[in-house]
Amino acid sequence: MVPLQLSAGAQVDGPLTLHRRQPSANSIQIDVDMVLVNASVTDAYGHPVPNLEKKNFRLFEDNVEQEILTFSTEDVPASIGLLFDTSESMSDKMVASRHAVAQFLQKSNPKDEFFLISFNNRPDLNSPFTSDIEQLQERTTSLKPRGRTALLDAIYLGVAQMKSARHDRHILLVISDGGDNHSRHHETEIRNLLRESDCQLYALGIFDAHDMSKTTEEREGPSLLSELAEMTGGHVFQAASLRELLDLSGKIGTELRSQYIIGYKSSDPHHDGGWRRIKVSLTPSNDRSLIAHARTGYYSPRD
Numbered sequence: 001m002v003p004l005q006l007s008a009g010a011q012v013d014g015p016l017t018l019h020r021r022q023p024s025a026n027s028i029q030i031d032v033d034m035v036l037v038n039a040s041v042t043d044a045y046g047h048p049v050p051n052l053e054k055k056n057f058r059l060f061e062d063n064v065e066q067e068i069l070t071f072s073t074e075d076v077p078a079s080i081g082l083l084f085d086t087s088e089s090m091s092d093k094m095v096a097s098r099h100a101v102a103q104f105l106q107k108s109n110p111k112d113e114f115f116l117i118s119f120n121n122r123p124d125l126n127s128p129f130t131s132d133i134e135q136l137q138e139r140t141t142s143l144k145p146r147g148r149t150a151l152l153d154a155i156y157l158g159v160a161q162m163k164s165a166r167h168d169r170h171i172l173l174v175i176s177d178g179g180d181n182h183s184r185h186h187e188t189e190i191r192n193l194l195r196e197s198d199c200q201l202y203a204l205g206i207f208d209a210h211d212m213s214k215t216t217e218e219r220e221g222p223s224l225l226s227e228l229a230e231m232t233g234g235h236v237f238q239a240a241s242l243r244e245l246l247d248l249s250g251k252i253g254t255e256l257r258s259q260y261i262i263g264y265k266s267s268d269p270h271h272d273g274g275w276r277r278i279k280v281s282l283t284p285s286n287d288r289s290l291i292a293h294a295r296t297g298y299y300s301p302r303d
Contacts, residue, residue: 033301034070035061038169038200038233039260039280039294046237048255049290052282057292060279061266070263077111078256079129079165081158084140085176085205087120087149093206096242097175098140100204100249104173105133107253115161116140119154120147121182129164148182152190155228159197171234171256174203179224187224194232195275196299201225202234202252206245233295266300273302 037059041049054071082101090097105114116127116139126139151174158172194201207222226236237252239245266276280294 033265034263035266035298036070037262037264037278037280037294039262039292040233040255040258041260041282042255042291042293044289044291046251048251048258050258052260056283057260057262058281058283059262059264060281061264061268062277063279064267066264066267068262068264070261072261072263073258074261075109075257076169076261077109077113077167078169078171079162079167080108080112080114080171080173080256081161081199082114082116082136083123083151083154083158083172083174083176084116084118084143085120085149085151085174085178086118086143086145087147087178088145089149089177091145093177093242093245094143094145096245097205098137098143100245101140101175102137103246104204104249104253105136107250107257108133109257113166115158117154117157117161118143119150120145122150123154123157125157125161128161129166149176149178149180150182150184151176151180151225152183152185152187155190155201156185156193159193159199162197162199168198170197170199172199172201173252174201174205174225176203176205176225177207178205179222191228191231194228195297199232200234200295201229201232202256203229203236204239204245204248204252205237206239206242230293231296233293235293262294268300271301271303274300276300 041052043049054068057068059066059068113129113131114136115129116136117123118126127136130136155172162170203225222236222238229235237248239248275297277297278295280292282290282292
């Protein structure tokens with residue numbers, strides 16, 4: 001087993017990572033495999049809750065409570081993929097969606113990096129990783145709505161693009177108004193892909209489940225996105241109006257900059273490559289007004 005390295009005052013980063021680092025000078029060597037979990041906490045109105053402490057959290061792996069060894073609330077930079085829906089149904093929402101992206105970028109950490117993928121009949125990489133937010137905003141102005149919605153294909157391309165990320169925190173933000181109706185990749189494939197990746201998925205958009213002109217896939221889109229987001233520790237921000245879309249985009253940026261990073265050593269010493277379920281809860285547990293969001297699990301390393 002390779003010892004984990006934590007320098008004095010170390011900045012713990014990463015959405016869910018098994019850290020096995022090589023020894024470095026002036027480091028404290030701890031012979032553990034550390035699991036790092038990003039968690040966010042919101043109140044009943046969806047507002048991020050800052051300033052919680054280690055004692056406010058409990059963490060379980062396969063229903064067994066784990067000892068929290070490290071706890072960080074630092075605003076560490078992230079690698080963020082923007083997945084922008086440019087299908088025909090977005091025609092009357094493009095201007096508001098562009099403004100929402102601009103608001104999100106303005107709320108980001110100055111050290112964040114971003115890529116932009118647009119998707120309609122198929123996904124396209126419009127911009128590889130960059131920290132130039134003005135350039136990204138300009139790229140969104142050239143996007144035109146047409147065609148159908150290859151949402152799952154866009155997520156697949158987004159996860160692949162994260163292989164060239166500079167930062168440990170990986171975020172995918174979907175800006176869309178509905179579900180998938182034109183992808184080659186299937187839901188089960190994307191679920192497994194997200195399980196195996198360390199990406200947190202968020203979604204932002206206006207979803208009208210009562211619009212009977214939409215296909216079944218489009219009407220069920222919000223529930224699909226919610227399922228995918230929640231399993232990664234993210235969630236869906238659903239706007240009731242174009243004006244609210246702008247407000248929610250800023251809220252996502254604020255939440256990403258106020259996440260808690262929890263580190264623990266699994267009490268299960270077996271490295272069998274199996275799926276380990278994770279649950280993060282809050283104390284006191286009877287405070288139902290606060291909700292913790294974290295990944296639902298990870299695959300253990302295989303020796």
